Amino acid sequence: MKPKKKFVFKIPKDGTISTDWWNKDVEKLIKDIRKDGEEVGNKCTHIKGRKHLCG
Amino acid sequence: MWQTAFFNRDAVCTLCPHYCHLSPGDYGKCGVRQNIDGVIYAINYGKVTSLSIDPIEKKPLYRFQSGTDTLSIGSIGCNLKCKFCQNFEISQRNAETFDMSPEEVIAEAIKLNLKTIAFTYNEPVIWYEFVLDTAKLAKDAGLFVVLNTNGYINARPLKVLLHYIDAVNIDIKSWYNGFYKDLCEATVKPVLKSAIIANEMCHVEISCLIIEKEYDLDDDFKILATWIKDNLGVNTPVHLAAYRPAYKMTNEPTSIETIIRARNIFSKELDSVYYSMIQQRGENETEKEIRI
Numbered sequence: 001m002k003p004k005k006k007f008v009f010k011i012p013k014d015g016t017i018s019t020d021w022w023n024k025d026v027e028k029l030i031k032d033i034r035k036d037g038e039e040v041g042n043k044c045t046h047i048k049g050r051k052h053l054c055g
Numbered sequence: 056m057w058q059t060a061f062f063n064r065d066a067v068c069t070l071c072p073h074y075c076h077l078s079p080g081d082y083g084k085c086g087v088r089q090n091i092d093g094v095i096y097a098i099n100y101g102k103v104t105s106l107s108i109d110p111i112e113k114k115p116l117y118r119f120q121s122g123t124d125t126l127s128i129g130s131i132g133c134n135l136k137c138k139f140c141q142n143f144e145i146s147q148r149n150a151e152t153f154d155m156s157p158e159e160v161i162a163e164a165i166k167l168n169l170k171t172i173a174f175t176y177n178e179p180v181i182w183y184e185f186v187l188d189t190a191k192l193a194k195d196a197g198l199f200v201v202l203n204t205n206g207y208i209n210a211r212p213l214k215v216l217l218h219y220i221d222a223v224n225i226d227i228k229s230w231y232n233g234f235y236k237d238l239c240e241a242t243v244k245p246v247l248k249s250a251i252i253a254n255e256m257c258h259v260e261i262s263c264l265i266i267e268k269e270y271d272l273d274d275d276f277k278i279l280a281t282w283i284k285d286n287l288g289v290n291t292p293v294h295l296a297a298y299r300p301a302y303k304m305t306n307e308p309t310s311i312e313t314i315i316r317a318r319n320i321f322s323k324e325l326d327s328v329y330y331s332m333i334q335q336r337g338e339n340e341t342e343k344e345i346r347i
Contacts, residue, residue: 044107044108044109044110044113045107045108046105046107047106047107047108047163048103048105048106048153049103049104049105049106049151049152049153050104050105050144050145050150050151051105053104053105053107053129053142053145053175053176054141054142054176055113055114055127055129055141055142055175055176055203
């Protein structure tokens with residue numbers, strides 16, 4: 001059995017952390033919520049401005 | 056709106072519990088409300104950072120118009136300074152914006168055949184005038200309006216706004232004042248008060264953030280769950296959000312085990328407890344997922 005890797009977080013040089021991967025996760029979550037199994041996560045449609053926002 | 060004038064053109068912003076005392080030229084703690092010649096203006100009025108069509112469950116709202124999509128819109132700024140903010144690019148910094156009028160927002164929703172407008176991404180409370188103007192027009196057009204808010208607003212402005220709001224998700228980040236003071240530069244009491252007021256005026260769902268080593272004890276969960284049951288009702292939907300590193304906080308992401316433990320404790324007091332942001336990512340880029 002492989003030893004479990006310890007979580008190590010690398011801080012970017014500007015001291016902040018990107019959250020660009022957030023939307024990918026939430027889309028999976030939404031897909032699970034909808035009972036009809038429709039892939040509604042893919043319906044997050046960006047119209048204008050900044051992408052990948054939480055909420 | 057929502058200010059008290061003083062001599063020498065100073066003014067106090069009475070919108071949120073910070074009560075920022077602003078001399079001419081000063082900005083409030085939110086970074087977007089400025090004293091210009093003795094009058095406080097929201098300089099982010101009509102300034103939009105993002106416009107998207109999102110499922111309403113992403114807000115998260117699971118018990119209001121579920122299965123439908125929202126026209127989601129956000130601006131810049133926030134009156135909390137959470138070290139773990141997931142949207143710090145727009146809430147804690149200047150971000151690129153484009154202009155929209157309330158009429159244009161309504162027209163966009165109608166054009167896209169969407170029944171709900173969601174003010175989200177950054178804090179809608181500090182976008183107050185624009186949210187209010189748009190919400191009034193939305194009501195005239197037969198649209199629903201929802202907020203995703205931190206609840207850090209004074210009672211009077213909140214009650215005025217809620218006349219035009221159909222549903223709210225309020226983020227209760229912790230039960231403890233020390234948590235709010237240390238990590239968000241705010242206090243918890245106004246948030247709890249806002250939740251009670253909103254619950255009397257519209258549909259309310261609650262988001263609770265779980266951060267290990269900051270807010271992860273059984274008693275922490277039990278106290279908050281009991282408060283929600285006693286003050287908002289046993290049927291109030293609660294979304295347990297797992298923390299993950301962002302902005303200035305580098306704690307390890309909240310584990311799935313902790314979220315499950317929290318859900319078990321919340322579920323003893325409340326009927327509808329959900330997970331949110333539950334996946335975990337480690338150094339080796341692998342992810343684990345559990346189903347609701």
